[in-house]
Amino acid sequence: MAEQTSPHRAADAPVRPGPAPRVPEHEAPVGDLGRRLALRRTQLGLSRREAAARAGMAASYLRHLEEHPAATPGAGAMIRLAGALETTVAELTGGTADQPPGPGEAVRGARFTALQPEECRALLATHGVGRLAVSTEDGPVVVPVNYSIVDGAVVFRTAAHATPARAVGQRVALEVDRIDEAFSRGWSVLVRGDAEAVTDSAAVRRLNGRAHSTPWAGGRRSQWVRIVPVAITGRRISV
Known part of the structure; x- marks a missing residue:
């Protein structure tokens, strides 16, 4: 059943993490940002609700971002998503797609x-x-x-x-x-x-x-x- 909450009104509403179901194939994202969000979320083993809770937004809004290629979240939402998914805004938006991996400096204590x-x-x-x-x-x-x-x-x-x-x-x-x-x-x-x-x-x-x-x-x-x-x-x- 489709979620009824408006993605724009619920953008900043926190949700409680639920169980971690697999994302059905029919819900596969179609936009570049959506595909990168869903891929990174899957790599971390997070359900959509868990990732949304980390980012302090509604699961319905994250679903909207993953499934609508024209979605344009604000800078604050992108920063929260990057932090929740343990990556960078540049990675999520494809800004590093043509760059070799690993340009950052090593962290202390590695x-x-x-x-x-x-x-x-x-x-x-x-x-x-x-x-x-x-x-x-x-x-x-x-x-x-x-x-x-x-x-x-x-x-x-x-x-x-x-x-x-x-x-x-x-x-x-x-x-x-x-x-x-x-x-x-x-x-x-x-x-x-x-x-x-x-x-x-x-x-x-x-x-x-x-x-x-x-x-x-x-x-x-x-x-x-x-x-x-x-x-x-x-x-x-x-x-």
Whole structure:
């Protein structure tokens, strides 16, 4: 049932945090700001009500922002949302989209720790974009790929003659990371293993059905590559 409270009248009304239901797919945001709000909220494991309560606004107003591309919250609301979602206004508005991550200074008292193997696997299993290091005749090359984890292996789809396809038959490395610009912290996980082409028709159908990620590059990318890990290590920088 749609929430009846007017988003503009309720913008500053606090709400109590409720349970943390998953956001249904039919409620997926359509605007750039809305998509960034919903993504960051999901990364923190917050329901819409919990995030709104942190920001001191109504859940109906946050829903309005997530679902309406023309929504233009004021500066005060954006600052509160950035604080509630542990990020910056620039991140939420896409102002850093074309900049490399990590321009901020390190915070005092930061700790650099090794991740346990189970922590590395848990972070990998969230799926996303990884950086694949491949050896070529011109030297090592690093390219981004949309990967998934299926049966403990890293899998990705590529075109037969694209650079990622050169991984087949090699020992390669895949690096995945997350950087929190607002707090100068983050983690990285490195997978090393042997890459192989998946050619069995039954295995291909299985990957088509189970893999999470679709290549952002688009086009026909029907070659599946699987990396069977031989080593998984990780590091975290925290405060």
